[in-house]
Amino acid sequence: MKIFTFFNCKGGVGKTTLIILLASYLAYVKHLRVIVVDMEKPDYRIRRFRESEIEQLADPSTPLARYASRNQMPDPSTYYTIQESGLTMYEYTPESIRDQVDRIADMKCDDEYDVALLDFPAGFAKGLPIYRLAEEGILDAVYVPHALESQERRSACRTALGLATDGEKVRLLWNNVDANIIRHQGHRLDEGEREVEFLKDYEVLYSPTRIKHFAKAAQETDEKCFVRTTVCWPDRYVRMWCPELIDLFEEIVNLLQL
Numbered sequence: 297m298k299i300f301t302f303f304n305c306k307g308g309v310g311k312t313t314l315i316i317l318l319a320s321y322l323a324y325v326k327h328l329r330v331i332v333v334d335m336e337k338p339d340y341r342i343r344r345f346r347e348s349e350i351e352q353l354a355d356p357s358t359p360l361a362r363y364a365s366r367n368q369m370p371d372p373s374t375y376y377t378i379q380e381s382g383l384t385m386y387e388y389t390p391e392s393i394r395d396q397v398d399r400i401a402d403m404k405c406d407d408e409y410d411v412a413l414l415d416f417p418a419g420f421a422k423g424l425p426i427y428r429l430a431e432e433g434i435l436d437a438v439y440v441p442h443a444l445e446s447q448e449r450r451s452a453c454r455t456a457l458g459l460a461t462d463g464e465k466v467r468l469l470w471n472n473v474d475a476n477i478i479r480h481q482g483h484r485l486d487e488g489e490r491e492v493e494f495l496k497d498y499e500v501l502y503s504p505t506r507i508k509h510f511a512k513a514a515q516e517t518d519e520k521c522f523v524r525t526t527v528c529w530p531d532r533y534v535r536m537w538c539p540e541l542i543d544l545f546e547e548i549v550n551l552l553q554l
């Protein structure tokens with residue numbers, strides 16, 4: 297089984313969004329056995345998304361139910377597994393972190409799933425489970441999604457360097473969550489890319505894919521758009537709002553040899 301994560305020490309860069317989308321792509325398009333391990337205790341939002349989506353499917357007036365009636369939806373028995381397995385900051389002890397790392401290592405050895413996607417909370421302390429997993433070679437790859445604003449990209453560099461130093465395969469991924477700031481401050485993508493170029497010397501690669509701002513598509517409440525869902529791969533909307541996601545996910549499939 298392969299273990300993959302989108303991780304950045306800094307919050308709000310799209311980790312959870314990208315993990316949910318990737319899980320849906322791998323499960324419903326590639327028909328792989330997928331487990332998402334939600335480590336964002338105590339929030340555990342992913343199972344709640346699933347529950348709310350199942351409720352929406354039961355109400356024909358919701359956009360998700362209307363999408364379902366026009367498109368082939370997966371059978372609920374094939375929904376990917378969501379496991380909750382986090383630690384709050386207050387529970388971080390060498391023993392509890394060890395325990396969590398061991399559990400993931402065990403999962404890697406058994407054959408129940410093809411791929412596990414780990415969703416960590418943001419966090420700067422060295423010694424967190426993600427760094428242990430990297431050090432011990434348990435992760436197969438990490439993408440560091442980050443926004444373009446200069447502080448954001450510096451923070452992403454620190455995350456990527458930390459993980460690469462621990463021996464992990466790391467790639468940077470532009471995720472344009474801050475499209476409005478960029479427009480306002482006039483940052484250029486090329487300028488950003490030059491600034492992080494030094495990372496190549498530390499074996500941190502860039503993903504050739506740049507995820508653009510998918511605008512209203514991120515808002516579940518919008519009539520026409522719901523890109524992020526755990527119960528289907530919303531192909532029509534992804535193609536309309538952010539086809540780059542498909543390139544990214546294909547790149548990950550190849551990288552992980554799934």
Ligand SMILES: Nc1ncnc2c1ncn2[C@@H]1O[C@H](COP(=O)(O)OP(=O)(O)OP(=O)(O)O)[C@@H](O)[C@H]1O
Nearest residue numbers: 307308309310311312313418472508509510511514
């Ligand atoms: N490319 C994008 N375009 C537009 N909105 C996006 C994009 N990626 C993520 N978002 C939005 O940005 C917000 C933060 O995303 P998300 O919760 O996935 O980040 P996170 O890194 O998991 O945050 P946290 O550190 O709090 O766990 C969400 O509202 C999400 O829908």
Ligand SMILES: [Mg+2]
Nearest residue numbers: 311312336416
């Ligand atoms: Mg998150």
